[in-house]
Amino acid sequence: MRTPWRTSRAGGKRRSTVHELIVDEIFYSIQGEARDAGRPCVFLRLSLCDLRCHYCDTKYSWKRGRELSSDEVLAALAGHRCRLICITGGEPMLQRDALLPLIDALLGAGYELILETHGMAPLDGVPDAVCKVVDVKIPNSFGVVKGVDKEALYPTLEHNLTLLGDRDQLKFVIGSRDDFDWALRFVERHRLGPLGDRLLFSPSYGVVEPHDLAEWLKTSGLPGRLNLQLHKLIWDPESRGV
Numbered sequence: 001m002r003t004p005w006r007t008s009r010a011g012g013k014r015r016s017t018v019h020e021l022i023v024d025e026i027f028y029s030i031q032g033e034a035r036d037a038g039r040p041c042v043f044l045r046l047s048l049c050d051l052r053c054h055y056c057d058t059k060y061s062w063k064r065g066r067e068l069s070s071d072e073v074l075a076a077l078a079g080h081r082c083r084l085i086c087i088t089g090g091e092p093m094l095q096r097d098a099l100l101p102l103i104d105a106l107l108g109a110g111y112e113l114i115l116e117t118h119g120m121a122p123l124d125g126v127p128d129a130v131c132k133v134v135d136v137k138i139p140n141s142f143g144v145v146k147g148v149d150k151e152a153l154y155p156t157l158e159h160n161l162t163l164l165g166d167r168d169q170l171k172f173v174i175g176s177r178d179d180f181d182w183a184l185r186f187v188e189r190h191r192l193g194p195l196g197d198r199l200l201f202s203p204s205y206g207v208v209e210p211h212d213l214a215e216w217l218k219t220s221g222l223p224g225r226l227n228l229q230l231h232k233l234i235w236d237p238e239s240r241g242v
């Protein structure tokens with residue numbers, strides 16, 4: 001697997017401006033999850049996150065990466081023969097002031113975009129053309145950084161649910177049967193059943209066996225989708241840049 005470009009992990013002490021993005025890595029791989037699983041895809045991983053999920057497999061993104069201008073990011077993305085870009089993190093929407101203009105520029109250049117987000121930062125302003133994959137957090141699965149009010153996060157998520165379009169998807173990472181039951185209640189409470197197979201259920205890697213989650217999904221009656229992480233089947237699960 002080639003990793004043709006990656007930012008320095010050293011970070012920097014310069015202050016960010018609205019024209020700069022704090023980037024952890026850019027790499028070309030295969031989209032491992034959700035509707036576009038299996039497609040070649042360039043990943044733009046933005047640094048920083050305000051949550052601390054127990055199962056997070058990108059903890060390195062919690063630290064500041066390198067500050068890059070939008071033009072530098074665009075040039076790095078254009079260096080790959082691929083028109084599908086996944087903006088991920090960290091939590092990309094923590095950098096909304098710099099990210100939204102970049103999204104506009106990428107759409108204007110004809111790219112197809114996926115935005116992976118925890119959905120607890122406002123998604124207002126994200127164009128409908130962007131495919132949003134919202135990773136709905138189950139309350140016992142995460143902590144928060146100092147200064148963040150965990151209870152205040154869910155009203156933002158509920159607002160974001162009202163912004164979902166026809167291509168957007170909700171993902172639940174399931175670490176136990178209790179987590180699955182919480183997800184079912186969440187779907188029912190917010191009347192999300194019509195999303196059908198855009199409701200994604202992922203086994204927490206190494207914690208829940210895929211066949212257990214498959215059985216729970218089958219017996220639930222929901223037309224949701226079992227969501228396995230292809231990249232962890234193809235490459236070493238601990239690998240970066242894949």
Ligand code: SF4
Pocket residue numbers: 049050051052053055056057058059061089090091118142
């Ligand atoms: S929201 Fe994503 S990046 Fe942030 S801690 Fe959770 S899994 Fe990791």
